[in-house]
Amino acid sequence: MKLFSFKGGIKPDPNKTQSTVLPIAQAPLTSRYIVPLHQSVGGTPRPTVQVGERVLKGQRIGEADGWISAAVHAPTSGTVVEIGPHIIPHPSGLATDCVVIEADGRDAWIERTPFDLDQAEPDAVRDYLRDMGIVGLGGAVFPSHVKLSVPRGKQVEQLIINGAECEPFITCDDRLMREQATEVVQGSLLFGRLLNAGKVLIGIEDNKPEAIAALKEAQQQLEAPLEIVTVPTIYPTGGAKELIRVLTGKEVPGSRRSTDFGVQVFNVATVQSAWRAITYGEPLISRIVTISGAVGEARNWSVPIGMPINVLVKLAQPRTDMDGVIMGGPMMGFRIPATAAPVIKATNSLIVHAPGLFPPKPAELPCIRCGSCAQACPQELQPFELYWWSRSAKFEKLENYKLFDCIECGCCDFVCPSHIPLVNYFRFAKSEILAEQREQQIADAARERHEFRQERAEREKREKAERLAKANAARKAEGKDLSAAALSPSPKTAPANDPDAAPDISSHPDQASTPISMDNHPVLDATAKQAAILAATERARLKREKHAGKSRDTTH
Amino acid sequence: MDGILYAIAIMALGGVVLGALLGYASTRFKVEGDPLVDKIDSILPQTQCGQCGFPGCRPYAEAIAKDEADINQCPPGGDENIHKLAELLGKEYKPLSEEHGIEKPKQVAIIDEKVCIGCTLCIQACPVDAIIGAAKQMHTIAEDLCTGCELCIPPCPVECIHMVTVVDTPDTWKWQKPGTASRVIPIIPVMATIQSEHA
Numbered sequence: 001m002k003l004f005s006f007k008g009g010i011k012p013d014p015n016k017t018q019s020t021v022l023p024i025a026q027a028p029l030t031s032r033y034i035v036p037l038h039q040s041v042g043g044t045p046r047p048t049v050q051v052g053e054r055v056l057k058g059q060r061i062g063e064a065d066g067w068i069s070a071a072v073h074a075p076t077s078g079t080v081v082e083i084g085p086h087i088i089p090h091p092s093g094l095a096t097d098c099v100v101i102e103a104d105g106r107d108a109w110i111e112r113t114p115f116d117l118d119q120a121e122p123d124a125v126r127d128y129l130r131d132m133g134i135v136g137l138g139g140a141v142f143p144s145h146v147k148l149s150v151p152r153g154k155q156v157e158q159l160i161i162n163g164a165e166c167e168p169f170i171t172c173d174d175r176l177m178r179e180q181a182t183e184v185v186q187g188s189l190l191f192g193r194l195l196n197a198g199k200v201l202i203g204i205e206d207n208k209p210e211a212i213a214a215l216k217e218a219q220q221q222l223e224a225p226l227e228i229v230t231v232p233t234i235y236p237t238g239g240a241k242e243l244i245r246v247l248t249g250k251e252v253p254g255s256r257r258s259t260d261f262g263v264q265v266f267n268v269a270t271v272q273s274a275w276r277a278i279t280y281g282e283p284l285i286s287r288i289v290t291i292s293g294a295v296g297e298a299r300n301w302s303v304p305i306g307m308p309i310n311v312l313v314k315l316a317q318p319r320t321d322m323d324g325v326i327m328g329g330p331m332m333g334f335r336i337p338a339t340a341a342p343v344i345k346a347t348n349s350l351i352v353h354a355p356g357l358f359p360p361k362p363a364e365l366p367c368i369r370c371g372s373c374a375q376a377c378p379q380e381l382q383p384f385e386l387y388w389w390s391r392s393a394k395f396e397k398l399e400n401y402k403l404f405d406c407i408e409c410g411c412c413d414f415v416c417p418s419h420i421p422l423v424n425y426f427r428f429a430k431s432e433i434l435a436e437q438r439e440q441q442i443a444d445a446a447r448e449r450h451e452f453r454q455e456r457a458e459r460e461k462r463e464k465a466e467r468l469a470k471a472n473a474a475r476k477a478e479g480k481d482l483s484a485a486a487l488s489p490s491p492k493t494a495p496a497n498d499p500d501a502a503p504d505i506s507s508h509p510d511q512a513s514t515p516i517s518m519d520n521h522p523v524l525d526a527t528a529k530q531a532a533i534l535a536a537t538e539r540a541r542l543k544r545e546k547h548a549g550k551s552r553d554t555t556h
Numbered sequence: 557m558d559g560i561l562y563a564i565a566i567m568a569l570g571g572v573v574l575g576a577l578l579g580y581a582s583t584r585f586k587v588e589g590d591p592l593v594d595k596i597d598s599i600l601p602q603t604q605c606g607q608c609g610f611p612g613c614r615p616y617a618e619a620i621a622k623d624e625a626d627i628n629q630c631p632p633g634g635d636e637n638i639h640k641l642a643e644l645l646g647k648e649y650k651p652l653s654e655e656h657g658i659e660k661p662k663q664v665a666i667i668d669e670k671v672c673i674g675c676t677l678c679i680q681a682c683p684v685d686a687i688i689g690a691a692k693q694m695h696t697i698a699e700d701l702c703t704g705c706e707l708c709i710p711p712c713p714v715e716c717i718h719m720v721t722v723v724d725t726p727d728t729w730k731w732q733k734p735g736t737a738s739r740v741i742p743i744i745p746v747m748a749t750i751q752s753e754h755a
Contacts, residue, residue: 038726090726091731092724092729094724094725094726096725096726364734391733421734424731424734425733425734428730428733428734430731431731435730438728439601442703443600443601445701446604446701447602449685449701450604450612450613453685532677533677533713536675536677536713540671540714
C-alpha cells in the first residue's frame with residue numbers, strides 16, 4: 001500500500017520499552033471511587049442516582065444530556081455517599097460534580113445483556129453506545145456515537161483505526177493490541193459495518209512489531225476484511241489529521257470534518273470497548289492506563305474509571321522524591337493539580353515526575369524568527385507568527401494564521417532554540433478567543449431579548465390604546481343612542497363584543513370619558529405601584545415575623 | 557474654436573453621466589440605519605443596566621455616536637471595552653468614570669425562593685425577560701439569561717434578590733498567558749551621571 005507523508009514532525013526519545021515488558025495488570029479494588037459526571041466533550045450528564053442509593057458495577061449513574069454527551073457508570077458495586085464537586089484531572093485545578101461511591105468489595109455486576117445488532121436500527125445502535133458511555137479513548141474523549149453518524153450524502157471510503165500511539169512514554173494501546181488483538185480486530189470490523197465503510201485500515205507505527213504481529217494473526221484467524229498498515233515512527237503520526245494524511249494522502253483543514261472527505265478515525269481502545277459493549281453488554285467503566293516515569297515498576301494497568309490517582313500510582317512503587325504526576329504524555333500532557341483527582345476516561349497515561357526525569361526548561365529567550373518551528377509544524381502553520389500575535393493579544397490576527405488548526409502537539413516547543421513555551425501561548429490565545437465568542441453570543445442573545453421586550457411593551461401599549469379608543473367610541477355611541485336605548489337592548493352589544501375592553505375603566509365612566517392610557521398617566525401609575533409595594537412589604541413583614549416566631553419556637 | 561467647444565461638450569457630458577451614476581449609486585446602495593451605532597452597540601456588553609445614564613445599551617451607543625456621551629461610562633464593559641471603543645472611534649482612552657460605577661466580575665441574580673412573595677415587580681424591571689413567575693407565584697431567574705444588571709434588586713419589596721459572582725468551570729476556564737520574564741534595562745538618570753562626573 002502506498003503511504004504518504006506529512007510535513008514536519010519530530011523524533012523524540014520514545015521511552016516506551018520500560019512499560020511494555022509487563023502485561024496489563026488489573027488494578028485491585030479500592031474503597032472509594034470518584035466518578036466525574038462530565039468526562040467527555042459535550043453536555044454534562046445528569047445524575048440518575050441519589051446519595052445513599054446502592055449501585056451495582058456497570059449501573060448508569062449519569063445519563064447523557066443532549067446528542068453530544070455520553071453516559072457514565074458505576075465502576076464497582078457499593079453505595080453512593082456523595083454527589084458534589086471534587087477536583088478532577090484538568091489543568092485548571094477546578095472541581096466539578098462527581099458521584100462518589102463507597103465500594104462494598106463484592107464488585108457485583110448489573111445484568112449484562114448483549115445488544116442484538118442484526119435487529120437494530122442504526123439510530124438505536126448509536127443511542128446504545130451513547131448510553132454505554134463509549135467515547136474516544138485516545139485522549140480527546142469525543143462521544144463515539146456522534147462520529148458514527150455520517151452526514152447525509154456522505155460516504156465513508158476509508159475507516160482508519162488509530163493504533164499509531166506516537167507520543168513518548170504511552171504504551172496502553174500497544175499492550176492492548178498485543179493482548180486483545182482479536183477484540184480490536186472485531187471492534188474495527190464492527191465500526192466498519194456501522195459506518196458502511198469502503199475500507200478499514202488499522203495504522204500502527206513501526207516501533208510496535210509485537211502489536212502488528214498479534215493483529216495480523218488475529219486478522220488471519222478471523223479472515224477479517226481489513227488492512228493492517230505499518231507507518232513510520234514520526235511524532236505526531238498518531239494525530240488524527242496526520243494519520244489520515246499518511247494513510248490516504250487527504251488533507252483535512254481545521255474548519256472541516258474528516259467525513260466531508262470520506263474518512264473517519266477511531267482509536268483502537270475505543271473500537272475494542274464499543275465491541276465489548278455490544279457483545280457483552282459491558283459499559284465503559286475501565287480503561288488501560290500506562291504508569292511510567294519515576295516508578296519502580298512501569299507497566300500498564302486496567303483501571304476502573306474513578307479510582308483516585310494517588311492510590312493507583314502507589315501500585316507502581318513511585319520514587320520517594322516524586323513531586324507530581326503528568327497526565328498524558330510529555331509532549332501534550334499536563335501536570336495534574338492534585339493527585340486526589342480520579343482516573344477519567346481521558347487518562348491514557350500517568351507519568352510520575354521526579355527531579356531529574358525531565359531536564360528543567362531553560363528560561364524563555366526572545367524569538368529570533370529562525371523558522372525552526374514552522375519546519376517542525378505537522379499542520380504546516382507558522383508558529384512564530386502565531387506566537388507574535390498571541391503574545392501581543394492581537395487575537396483577530398490569529399484567524400489569518402489559522403490558530404485553530406493547531407493541534408497542540410508541541411513539536412514547535414520541542415525544536416525552539418529560544419525555549420519559548422509556544423503551545424502555552426496558543427492555548428492562552430485559543431481560550432481567550434473562545435471566551436470572547438461565548439461572551440459575544442451571550443451579549444447577542446441579551447440584545448435580542450431586550451429588543452423583543454421593548455417591541456412587546458410597545459405593542460401592548462398600542463393595543464391598549466386601541467382598545468381604549470374602541471371602548472370610548474362605543475360608549476359615545478351608547479350615550480348618543482341613550483334615548484333610543486330605552487326602546488331596544490342593542491347598545492349593550494357593543495361593549496359585549498369587545499371582551500378585552502378594560503373593565504376598570506368602564507367602572508369609572510368619568511375617567512374613561514377622557515382617553516387616558518394608564519401607562520401615560522404618571523400619577524395613577526405611580527400611586528398604584530406605591531400601593532402594591534406597600535402592601536407587599538406589609539405582607540412580607542408579617543411573613544417574616546411569623547417565620548422568626550416559628551424559628552424561635554423551634555430553637556427554644 | 558471648434559476644438560474648445562468639443563472639449564467643453566465632452567467634459568459636460570462626462571459630468572452629466574458621472575453625476576447620474578453617483579445619484580443612482582447613492583439610492584441603490586443606501587445604508588439603512590447608522591452603521592457606527594451598530595458597531596458601538598456590538599462592543600457594549602448588552603447588560604441593559606442603565607449605569608451609563610441611558611435607558612439601555614443602544615441609546616448609549618447612539619449617544620456615543622452623536623458625541624453626546626463619553627466612552628468611559630460603562631462599568632460592566634470595563635477597561636477592555638473602553639479600549640475597544642477608543643480604537644473604533646479614534647478617541648483617546650480614559651479610565652472608567654467613577655460616578656457611573658466600578659468594574660465587577662460577572663454576576664448573576666439569585667432569588668431566595670423561600671422569601672419571594674410573587675409581586676412580579678422584578679419581572680417588570682428585568683430588561684431581558686430572564687425572570688420567570690406570575691402574580692403570587694414564586695419567581696425564579698434563568699441564570700443563563702441573566703446579564704447581572706441588578707435592576708431587579710431595588711424594586712424587590714422583600715429584598716429576596718442577591719447577586720452572586722459567576723465562578724469558572726473547567727469548560728469556561730482560561731489558560732494563563734505564559735509568564736514572560738521581563739528584561740530589566742537599568743535606567744540611570746542623565747543628571748545623576750553628569751553630576752557624578754563633575755564630582
